[in-house]
Amino acid sequence: GAGVSQTPSNKVTEKGKYVELRCDPISGHTALYWYRQSLGQGPEFLIYFQGTGAADDSGLPNDRFFAVRPEGSVSTLKIQRTERGDSAVYLCASSLTGGGGTQYFGPGTRLLVL
């Protein structure tokens, strides 16, 4: 069966550019999460969607980061005016429900900002 997929798998961009990272969750999963994993660290929570709405965006580091999930399925994480410190692996996870359900992770998008 199809798991969580993320595109692109790798993204190289220049400082100051805009990037979009896409996540396709498991079909039927209502909850979707974005995490960022820097080198040598564990995944760090960014934002959580329940359906189409962002139920918790407390992990977004600043207003350059924004995420949408307009139809309650695919989600896009958008980063404006990228900085070198944004370089990390961006992980997406989905779960059947949001209340503590098991999260299934995608393979991640490796973002490198030069």
Next chain:
Amino acid sequence: DQQVKQNSPSLSVQEGRISILNCDYTNSMFDYFLWYKKYPAEGPTFLISISSIKDKNEDGRFTVFLNKSAKHLSLHIVPSQPGDSAVYFCAASYQSGGSYIPTFGRGTSLIVHP
């Protein structure tokens, strides 16, 4: 300020022996704990969890122990197999805004030698 700490960045064990991975946490509000396993170039995969109302949960070769008074949990793998070689993340969560958002440790890299 790390709320979930995995103080051993790596662990090497011989095949057939027991692997013990440790995790400490500081936030008393955490009441649900998880272990994830991660292979290179893949997202984390859920392994086992434990609620704070229990002190032990077992699933096949994997057992998680929770010591609430010490704010410590451990993952035991018996017997260890070469295929267990991966990075193991400890995560802790509590219900906030209708969901459990896990806080991850930095991970322990387990190598099981044949």
